[in-house]
Amino acid sequence: MKLSIVIPAYNEEESISIAVKTLYHVLTRNKIEHEIWVTDDNSKDNTAEVLKNLKLEIPTLVYETNYGPNGFGFAIRYGLERYSGDCVAIFMADLSDDPDDLVRYYKMMMETGVDAVFGSRWIKGGRTIDYPFKKKIINRIANNIIKLIIGVDYDDATNAFKLYKRKTIDGVKPFLSPHFNLTIELSLKTIVRGYTYVIIPNSWTNRTFGVSNLKIREMGSRYFFILMYCFLEKYFSKGDFKKKW
Template sequence: MAHPQLSIVIPAYNESARIDEALERVLGCVTEQGWDAEVLVVDDGSKDDTAAIVQRWMNDHPRLHLIQNPGNRGKGYSVRNGLLQAAGDIVMFTDADLSAPMEEANLLFAALNNGADVAIGSRWLDRARQTIHQPLYRQFFGRCFNWITRTVMGLPFKDTQCGFKAFKRPAAQVIFRLQTIERWGFDPEILFIARKLKYVIREVPVTWGHDERSRISYLKDGMKMLEDMARIRGNSLAGRYDRAIAEMKDTSSMVTPPVVKVRAQAGR
């Protein structure tokens, strides 16, 4: 079978309550839009029946795949694991809550078709597109975190954390091989790496609705993300990214880092 034009990666951890709806909406959108696409759900060591639900869907959808991490490693690890295994010419990831409707991916694809290497969804470029707003305290912490990210990391984007991003495959294969952050703070790192590599990044306003079931804690996870940003800056100042990039350029074939993968088969 020829490789697909598009790969959609969905990181999932204990998503049994909403993975059915997510798969119904994503696979339905693929059919309605006529996309030549595969869908990869990356199970991050779920303790519920997330994997079993995905396997049940796989019986009727041969281009749906389940990748299982070696235990709970974090969202950043899951996204990297999925995107490095994705076969599409365009690869993207979306959160399982689908706060940005899957149809909005067409806006990301348009940016890639117009010369971008990376297209990132944004909740803040056009706030009128927010259908369900976050509580005020989440808006406050989110904007504070984004201001710190812009200041510390030198990232000019209004929204680095939106879980709705697409990449041309060659860019993704390089960026995610250089990624070191495995949990919530991975988004600023991949954008930092992409800018260091001089990839063209476009920020695109997307329709977005807050899901009250969001698991992120702005206090606990926010502190961890600040630590991650300090680590990224430290890696950069120490020249670790530059050395890794030079090593990749010096090798004739770039080897995928030690990301453990298990692709489940339907019916198992």
């Protein structure tokens, strides 16, 4: 089963090379057939030039520039419309996600046959390194609200780092989110539409280079919109979008 990894990148000239090289070496060492798909989200720095040079060294790297519309969600959606694998993971360009966790995700999917593998940084075995305190408080509040409204026992829906089978991605379309709210759209639609999933611990490490593009104050209403959409779909769509078994 071929694994694709979609990486959204905006002004990541300092970190994208390390992320791609580390992913490639870990996946190659584990003999996992893969492609590393990077969406350059119309960066204003030298991200495109770095990717061009990386392509000469990393044979499984595929990259394109998304000239617009731009934004975190649009960059991921660009990759999700073009990847070639049988399953696909979302991975951060700043290497805050751990490639060894991705190997564990992949092996879990192969062993169990589930439609998706979700990571949680907050269950036993999960960990965070240098996680900003204010961000952690907001994260815990937001994820508990999601658990309450949707009625699921999953505490890290806002975690973008997940693995989906191709049929799962196709089954949660059309995508609505242009920004970071895509992270909860993908996971909540997977749940409410009846796809199977497992939850395993994963780790998160704060970025070493660059600046995060997440603007918490701007995202509240966008997360709330997607949360309400998924709530309405779960309880009022009468199964119109349910997985066809």
